[in-house]
Structure formats: structure tokens, C-alpha cells
Amino acid sequence: MLARKRGFTLMEMVVVITILGVVSLAVFSFIGMGTRIYVDATERDQLLSEARFVVERLSRELRNAVPNSIRTRQANSNNSHCIEFVPIKWSGFYLDVPVAPELAASEVKVLSLSAESDDYSAASDDRLLVYPITSAKVYNSTASPRVQYPVLNISGPDTDNLMTINLVSQALFTTDSPSSRFYIGGQPVAYCFWRDGGESDTWLYRYQDYGYLSSPTNSNANITKIRNDTESLMAKSVHPYSLVAADDELPFKVLPATLTRNALVQIRLRFMLNEEILSYHYEVQVPNVP
Structure with missing residues (x-):
């Protein structure tokens, strides 16, 4: 007597495929959700x-x-x-600056405060500023007197431990700082x-x-x-x-x-x-x- 052949019926195959499809869809949805959460967190x-x-x-x-x-x-x-x-490159205290109606001058004596400050070296278009009270005055390079003038270089300290700020031209500042404070600013940043x-x-x-x-x-x-x-x-x-x-x-x-x-x-x-x-x-x- 011949052995009876065993296999799957068409209905069984359809049921298995359907179940596998549902399970795969759930698994891929879970993985996709996890991936989206990771991408969103990374962004x-x-x-x-x-x-x-x-x-x-x-x-x-x-x-x-x-x-x-x-x-x-x-x-x-x-x-x-x-x-x-305008970024600050150096600041400190001065002894005196020329203020109207005084005579203009191209040198300003300042106190030597620290090694870090004394390492400053003038760069192109650096400005010495004294008592800048408005932004319009800070950026005004044509008025006379005014609050800022281009710096040529720095020299010193001398025997009195004073540094000298040499200006490009004769300067006449608008007014003294109440605390005799000066700033040297670099080129503007925007x-x-x-x-x-x-x-x-x-x-x-x-x-x-x-x-x-x-x-x-x-x-x-x-x-x-x-x-x-x-x-x-x-x-x-x-x-x-x-x-x-x-x-x-x-x-x-x-x-x-x-x-x-x-x-x-x-x-x-x-x-x-x-x-x-x-x-x-x-x-x-x-x-x-x-």
C-alpha cells in the first residue's frame, strides 16, 4: 500500500501568508517608529x-x-x-587727554596695569575711545572734537611705568572720562x-x-x-x-x-x-x- 502524501492545503498557505504579513507589518512599523524617533531626537x-x-x-x-x-x-x-x-582690545586709565579748548596732541599717557594688557600691539584701524556715551559718537570718524581716534602704535613702559599711545594724527577729544578710563577698540563686528x-x-x-x-x-x-x-x-x-x-x-x-x-x-x-x-x-x- 502506497504511503499517503502529506502537504499544505491552499487554505492553510493563505492563512499562514496572511499571518506573516500582519506580523511583518507590525514589526516594520515598530522599527520605523523607532527610526523616526531617533531622527527627530537627532535633529x-x-x-x-x-x-x-x-x-x-x-x-x-x-x-x-x-x-x-x-x-x-x-x-x-x-x-x-x-x-x-566694537570689541575691546585693551582698556585702562589715562593721565590726561587733550580736550577742547586745549591744544590737540598725538600722544596719550596711560597706566601700565598688567603683563596681559601690555602685550597689546596696535592693528590696522584700532581706535582709542574716551567717554563714548552714544553709538553715533563711537562710529563717527569725521567730527572734531570726537570720542575716537585711530591708533598708530603703543610704546613703553617708561621709567615711571607709563605707556604711551601714539595716535595717527593730532587728536582733540569731546570730553574727559569721569573715571579717566580709556578703551582701545578693534574693527567693528556685525x-x-x-x-x-x-x-x-x-x-x-x-x-x-x-x-x-x-x-x-x-x-x-x-x-x-x-x-x-x-x-x-x-x-x-x-x-x-x-x-x-x-x-x-x-x-x-x-x-x-x-x-x-x-x-x-x-x-x-x-x-x-x-x-x-x-x-x-x-x-x-x-x-x-x-
Whole structure:
């Protein structure tokens, strides 16, 4: 008698295939969900890291800015907005500066304070500033008298432990500092948003070495001058709330110092990557006083 052949019926095969399909779908859905969670967490961490880097770098530089040099550069017809300041390269106390109606002079005697300060060497377009009380005065390079003059070099210390700041030309300062304090500032620095290709292409750049510009607006001439010099990309996918000068939600706002607090800089940034959004509101206190 022949042995009976064993196998699967068509119905059994259909049932098994259906069960395997349901199980596979559940497994792949679980794996896909885990992958999406990982990708979302990675994107969020990337946004947080980028936001922290930009805000920390900017806040450190603002705290080391020459008093009252922080200002915003408002956009005209351009899709741009900047915050600008003059970094401090050296500071200390002077013995005397020429103030109207005194005679102009090209040398200023200052106290030698520390080895770190004495290591300063003048660079192109460094400025000696005395009692800068407004940003307009800080960036004004044509008035006479004024609060800032280009530095030629530094010499000393002499036998009295005094250093000499030699200026490029004869200087006549607007007024004395109440505490006889001076600052040497480097070339201005600007953090700027550019919206070249629409809101989705807004990037944040850092610029320097473009020199002192009296006008605080981003005119076409100023934009060309700023963007033609040293440029560093600070962050991509940054969407400021607004770039319109009249808007209350500008990314950078400067609040001058009062009798009860130091100057404040308000920073509003919104980082976007795919569907991930991170809003950053930050305040920087600027402790330096003239």
C-alpha cells in the first residue's frame, strides 16, 4: 500500500501568508517608529547645539564690547538685519587727554596695569575711545572734537611705568572720562541675517574688517562694503521673527543703560529644520561703562 502524501492545503498557505504579513507589518512599523524617533531626537539635538553655539558666542562678544558701541543696523529695502559692536582690545586709565579748548596732541599717557594688557600691539584701524556715551559718537570718524581716534602704535613702559599711545594724527577729544578710563577698540563686528532667496534661505553670518561706518542702516553701499570683507557662517536654518525695522519682534534689540540697570541686548531666534522648530529668547547684560 502506497504511503499517503502529506502537504499544505491552499487554505492553510493563505492563512499562514496572511499571518506573516500582519506580523511583518507590525514589526516594520515598530522599527520605523523607532527610526523616526531617533531622527527627530537627532535633529532636535542638532538645533539645540547650533542655537547654543550662536547665542553663547554672540553673548560673550557683546559683553566684551566698547561701552555704547552696540547698535542694530536696520534694513532699508534689503532683506537684512544686523547687530553691530566694537570689541575691546585693551582698556585702562589715562593721565590726561587733550580736550577742547586745549591744544590737540598725538600722544596719550596711560597706566601700565598688567603683563596681559601690555602685550597689546596696535592693528590696522584700532581706535582709542574716551567717554563714548552714544553709538553715533563711537562710529563717527569725521567730527572734531570726537570720542575716537585711530591708533598708530603703543610704546613703553617708561621709567615711571607709563605707556604711551601714539595716535595717527593730532587728536582733540569731546570730553574727559569721569573715571579717566580709556578703551582701545578693534574693527567693528556685525552679526547679520541675509534673506537672499526668501524666508527659507535666511542664514546668520558674522562679519569683520569692513571698517567704521557712520550710518546705522543697511543701505546698498553699506551692505556691499560689509559683505565684501571677512565672513563667517554662524548658523543655517535660522528664521528671525521679523526683519522689518518697524516690527516689535526684530531678532536683535538694544536697550540703553539706565540709572537702575546696565545696557541690555534682547535676542530672538527661531531655528527650523524640516518640521522641527526651536524658539530662543535671550537677554545679554552689557556691564561695561564709559
